[in-house]
Amino acid sequence: MDKYITTPITAETTKGLRAGDYVYITGTFYVARDAAHKRLIEALEKEEREFYARLPKRDKNNGNLAQPEEEALKKKLREALPFPVIDSAVYYMGPSPAREGRPIGSAGPTTASRMDKYAPRLLDLGQKAMIGKGKRTREVIDSIIRNQAMYFAAVGGAGALLSKCIKSSELVCYEDLGAEAVLKLEVEDFPVIVVIDSNGNNLYETAIKEYAEII
Amino acid sequence: MIRTISVEEITNNIKEMCIEANHYLSKDMEESLKKAAGQETSALGRKILNQLQENLQTAGEEMIPICQDTGMAVVFVEIGQEVHVEGGLLEDAIHEGVRLGYSEGFLRKSVVRDPLIRENTKDNTPAVIHYEIAAGDKVKLTLAPKGFGSENMSCVFMLKPSDGIEGVKHAILTAVKDAGPNACPPMVVGVGIGGTFEKCALLAKKALTRPVNESSPIPYVKEMEEELLEKINMLGIGPGGLGGRVTALAVNINTYPTHIAGLPVAVNICCHVNRHAAREL
Numbered sequence: 190m191d192k193y194i195t196t197p198i199t200a201e202t203t204k205g206l207r208a209g210d211y212v213y214i215t216g217t218f219y220v221a222r223d224a225a226h227k228r229l230i231e232a233l234e235k236e237e238r239e240f241y242a243r244l245p246k247r248d249k250n251n252g253n254l255a256q257p258e259e260e261a262l263k264k265k266l267r268e269a270l271p272f273p274v275i276d277s278a279v280y281y282m283g284p285s286p287a288r289e290g291r292p293i294g295s296a297g298p299t300t301a302s303r304m305d306k307y308a309p310r311l312l313d314l315g316q317k318a319m320i321g322k323g324k325r326t327r328e329v330i331d332s333i334i335r336n337q338a339m340y341f342a343a344v345g346g347a348g349a350l351l352s353k354c355i356k357s358s359e360l361v362c363y364e365d366l367g368a369e370a371v372l373k374l375e376v377e378d379f380p381v382i383v384v385i386d387s388n389g390n391n392l393y394e395t396a397i398k399e400y401a402e403i404i
Numbered sequence: 405m406i407r408t409i410s411v412e413e414i415t416n417n418i419k420e421m422c423i424e425a426n427h428y429l430s431k432d433m434e435e436s437l438k439k440a441a442g443q444e445t446s447a448l449g450r451k452i453l454n455q456l457q458e459n460l461q462t463a464g465e466e467m468i469p470i471c472q473d474t475g476m477a478v479v480f481v482e483i484g485q486e487v488h489v490e491g492g493l494l495e496d497a498i499h500e501g502v503r504l505g506y507s508e509g510f511l512r513k514s515v516v517r518d519p520l521i522r523e524n525t526k527d528n529t530p531a532v533i534h535y536e537i538a539a540g541d542k543v544k545l546t547l548a549p550k551g552f553g554s555e556n557m558s559c560v561f562m563l564k565p566s567d568g569i570e571g572v573k574h575a576i577l578t579a580v581k582d583a584g585p586n587a588c589p590p591m592v593v594g595v596g597i598g599g600t601f602e603k604c605a606l607l608a609k610k611a612l613t614r615p616v617n618e619s620s621p622i623p624y625v626k627e628m629e630e631e632l633l634e635k636i637n638m639l640g641i642g643p644g645g646l647g648g649r650v651t652a653l654a655v656n657i658n659t660y661p662t663h664i665a666g667l668p669v670a671v672n673i674c675c676h677v678n679r680h681a682a683r684e685l
Contacts, residue, residue, distance in 0.1 A: 211448070224522070285472045285512040294510055295463075295472035300553045300586050323553070323586035323645070344644055345553060345588035346677045347455050348472040349463035367524045368472075368512050380455075382448070382646060393585050396647025400446060401640030 193378070197276035198317040200337040206383050208390035212341065213378040218280040218320065219272045220372035222299050225363055226307040229270060229371075233310060236269040237262065267314055271362040271371055274315045281321035283368040284358075285348070293358045293374070297348030298322040301340070305329050312336045320381055324393060334389045341381035354379040407541035408488045409685055411497035414543070418501025421547040421681040422477060423509035426469045429460060432615035433592075433653075433678055440590055440643075440650040449648030453590075456643075456676060467510075471677045474511040475549030477502045477531040478609065486541035495533065503527040514552070534606065546613050548680040554591060554673045557583035560605055563667040572597060572669050573632060579671035580636050580652065585645020588675035592616060593636065593655045596670040598662035607658040608672035613680045616654035629655045653678075 194202055196216025206212060221229065240262050254262060267274050281301050285294030301308075301321030308319060309332035317338050322345040325333075333340060343351060354376050361371040384392045429437075437460070441453040463470040479498055483489075489497075506513060506528035515529065516522040538544070559582075561575040576595055583591070596607025619626040632655045642648020653676065662668065 209448075211451075283472060283512065283514075285469045285474055286510045288467065288510050291468075294512070295469040295474075297472050299473070300556065302586060322588065324584060342585070342644065342646070344452050344455050344459075345585075346471045346551075346675050347459040349466070349468035349470055350455060350459035352468055353462065367526060368514065369524075382644075384646075392647075393645055396446075396448075396642070397584070397640040397645070399640065400642055400647045400649065402638035403635060 196278050198278050198339070199276050200317070200387075203317060203337050203339045203387040206339060206386060208383050208386045208392040208395070210383045212381050212383060214278065214381060215377050215379070216278070216375070218278050218374040218376055218379070219361065220280045220282050220284075220374060222281050222283050222369050223303050224366045224369040225371045226304050228363055230307045230310055232269045233266050236266055240265055263314065270314070272373065274311060277316050278318035278320060279311070279316055280374065281319065284352070285368070287358070293352055293355050295348030296352040296355055298343040298345055301325060308332065312338045325385060330385055330389050330391065333385055333387060337387045339383060339387055340385035342384045343379070343381050351379070405541065406486055406488050407484075408490050409543055410490050411492040411494065413685060414489070414494065414497040414545070415501040415504065417545060417683050417685060418479065418498055418547060419505040419508070421545065421683060422502060422505025422511065422549065425547055425549055425679040425681040426474045426509065426511055427463050427467060429470065429677070430615065430680060432617045434460065436616045436653045437590070437676060440653060444643065444648050444650045446642055446646075446648035448646050449643040449650060452643040452646065453650065469511060470679070471551060471675075472512055473514060473551035473553065474506070475551045475679070476515055477528065478548045478550050479531050479533045480536070480546040480548075480610065480613065481533060482536045482538045482544040484538050484540035484542045487543055498531055498533055499529045502531045503529050543685045544682065545685065546680060546682040548613055551675060551677065554583070554587040554675040557587045558608070558672045559670070560601065561669045562601065563669055565665070565667050567667060569628070572667070573628070573635075575669050576632055576655070576671055577635060577639070579673065580641075581639055583673050584641050587673045588677070589641050589645055590643055590650045590653050590676050592653050592674045592676070592678040593632070594672040594674060595655065595657040596672070597657060597659045597668070599660040599668060600663070601668055603660055604668040604670040605672070607660055608670035611656035611658045612672055612674050612678060613682070614656045616656070616678070620657055622659065625657050625659060629657050
C-alpha cells in the first residue's frame with residue numbers, strides 16, 4: 190500500500206507502517222556512510238570517555254549510571270553529533286558530484302550492512318529511520334524493535350531517478366571525506382519500501398520465501 | 405609493420421569510455437532489462453524494474469550517472485604485438501584517462517590510496533589494469549567501472565576435482581543466495597572455472613564483459629549457463645531482493661585448463677548496472 194510521510198519520523202510514524210509498505214518521504218534526510226559513521230561513533234566515544242572522567246569516583250560504579258546521570262550522558266552524546274539525532278532519518282549514500290545548476294548528482298542507496306556496527310548506537314540516541322539497501326544484522330533488528338525505529342530500502346542502482354526527488358543539498362561536516370561527507374538533504378516524495386518494521390518483521394525474509402521455488 | 409599509437413589517443417579514449425559507460429548501458433543490457441519487466445510475477449518487482457528503465461532514461465537524457473557508485477575503473481587492454489606506443493607509458497596514459505574521465509564527467513571518486521589508511525585519491529585513480537598481448541596491430545580497450553555493492557558479494561571457491569559439475573553449480577548458487585539483496589539484483593553472474601586461484605577470478609571478471617545475450621561457445625558450458633540462470637531465478641530473491649522471479653539477467657561462464665589436483669571457481673557478481681565500454685584502436 191502506498192503511504193506518504195514527512196520527517197521528523199517519530200515512534201508514531203513508524204507505528205503506522207509495516208514491512209512491505211511503499212512509502213514516499215518528504216522532509217529532511219541526513220546523509221552518512223562508512224567513513225562518516227566511523228567519525229560519528231568516534232565523536233561519541235570521546236564524549237563518553239570525557240563524561241566518565243569528570244564523574245566523581247563514587248558515581249563510577251563500573252559504568253552503571255543512575256537514571257539522572259544516564260540522561261545527562263545521553264544529552265551530552267546527542268550534542269556531540271553534528272545533526273539533531275532525535276527522530277532523524279539517515280540516508281546511507283555517497284552521491285556523485287552535482288553538475289552546475291543541480292542540487293546533487295546521482296544519489297542512490299549504498300549497502301546498509303557496512304553501517305551495522307554503528308547503527309544501534311545512533312538508534313539508541315533517537316535516530317528513527319535508516320534508508321539504504323541490503324540485509325541487516327540481528328543486533329540492528331533488535332535495536333530497531335527496542336527504539337521503535339525503521340529500516341527502509343530505496344532501489345539500488347536507481348541513483349539518477351532518485352536524485353530527482355532531492356530538492357537541495359548542503360554540507361553539514363567532514364568535507365575532507367569527499368563523497369562520504371555528511372550532508373543535509375531536502376527531499377520530496379522520495380520513494381522507499383519498509384523492509385524492517387518496528388516489530389522486527391523483515392521483508393527480505395518473508396518476500397523471498399513467498400517467491401522461492403527452490404531452497 | 406609496426407603501427408604507432410600515441411598515448412594521447414589512449415588517454416582520450418579511456419576518458420570518453422569512463423563517461424560513456426557510466427551514463428549509458430550497452431544495448432544487450434538495456435534489452436535484457438526491458439525483457440525482464442515482462443517476466444516478473446511480483447507486482448513490487450515489476451514496479452522496481454520499471455523504475456530501473458526510467459532511471460536509465462533519466463541518466464542518458466540528463467547526464468546523471470546511472471548509479472552514484474561510478475565504480476573503480478577496471479581496464480582490459482589487448483595490445484597487438486605489432487603496436488608501438490609513443491609519447492610516454494601506456495600505463496600512465498590509462499590512469500590519466502581515468503583521472504580526466506572521472507573529473508570532467510562528474511563521476512564519483514571512490515578510490516582510497518591505501519586499503520587500511522583509506523585516504524581518498526580524489527581522482528578515482530589508480531585503475532585496475534589487465535594486459536594481454538595479442539596478435540596484430542590493434543589495441544582493444546575494454547573499460548568496466550565496477551561498483552562495490554556487488555563486488556563485495558563475490559567469492560572464490562577452491563573445490564576438489566571430485567566435487568565435479570554439481571559442486572560447481574552448488575558454489576555458484578550459494579554465492580548468489582548469500583549476495584541476495586546486497587548485490588542490487590537483478591544481477592549478472594560472471595563465473596570463472598579452472599586455472600589457478602587468481603586466474604579464475606580474472607576469468608569471472610572478464611565473463612561480466614561478455615554481452616548478456618551471448619552464450620559460451622562450449623556446449624556443456626552453455627547448458628550450465630542456462631540451467632543456472634533458471635535455478636537462480638527460482639531462488640525468489642527478485643528485483644531489489646524484495647521477492648520475485650527476476651534475480652539474474654544472465655550467467656556468463658568462462659573456463660580455462662587447470663591442475664590435476666584442483667577445481668577453482670570464482671563468482672564475480674555484478675548488479676543490474678553492468679557497465680562496460682569497448683573500443684578498438
